[in-house]
Amino acid sequence: MQIDFIILTYNRANLLQKAIQSVLNQTYKNIRLLILDDNSSDNTEEVVNFFDDNRIEYIKNKQNLGMFKNWQKALSLVKGDLFHPMLGDDDIFIDNTFVEYGVKKIKKENLDALFFGMKKQINNKFIIDAPKNLQYDYLYSGLELCKNFLDYQLYCNANGLIKTEFINFLTNKEKFSFISDELSIFFNLLINLKNVKIDKKMIYQWSYNINSYSHTKIDNIYFRLKNHLYFIDKIYPIIKYYNVEDKFIDMFNSFSMYAIEDTIMNYHITRSNKIFNSILNNINKEIYIYGQGIIGIELETFLEQHNIKVLGFIDDYRKNCLKIDEIDKSKQIIIATYKKSLIHKMYKNLIANGVNYKNIVELI
16 A cells, blocks of 8 residues: 655745655655645755655645645645645654554555544644544544534544545545635545544644744634634535535534634734733732643743743643642632633632632633
8 A cells, every 4th residue: 555645845944854754754664755845945855855765756836836726736646545635844743653553454444534633832832632522443424523523623634544535525626626725625525434533643743833823813803703604605515415404503503603702812812912911910920821722822931031930731631731639729820711611611610629719810
């Protein structure tokens, strides 16, 4: 079985080497690595040529196509029996055996796709997110996963091994040629898969820093909300085509509520520095942060710049964080989220576990 990998790159020669090496380091050797260079002006080609490995196919576009069209071009070149849809040029595989493991599992259990776990690295902090109701090694249908797409989108996206016979559902050659964004295309792929498993192996490290993340922030609430709901507009014809609209009412409602809450949160993220500054006069020199997400990590960086010691992160779900019964409850705790529903839940949780309300600080 040949496995094809895709790396898309543009002017990131300084990061690309680690991504390439993480593919070539796989214990499974029958692989082909497609590197699609979107007309870089740096020394990307020199970095690729350094490897001198005949499993690499390097293609440099004559003009810049943009990420989505470059990805579509790469997908059209896939020839292997299985493929991994995309590895970012600033990301790496952190498990050298997952391909060997995945090929055996897919063969033995006749799976259409096997998806894996992912670590996020934000400002050198590692976060592992997993849906609360995720069942590892459970045989899902694609339809089951699509009905809970809000929960599973991070797992059932670009991080897995997929049979190449299904690639047309990603390349606009099947039914829905109008689809033009990554999320809705993966939904179209997923709904057509019959036998899917999610494995607990953490194989992928997705890296970004707060400064680069800030470029994705949208401070116009209307456009942010419109962008979210655009996904529903995109996938509705797919659902209608398969005559399963009645099975997606809950998903539409959940996604719409998520879109509203996420839009509000994103608006506050664009104002984080102003919000953080507003609490400086009300906090002590030693504090805990409740919530190790993007906001929590951004807050930690801010506080350390202002000589405030962060004693640790409290998180109800992440294993590498403190739990409430492990902390010094005489210290202040900052609730690091902008989601109103979470603020209320976290506040109640602190009070129920014996924290004095006077020691709780909210951002908004």
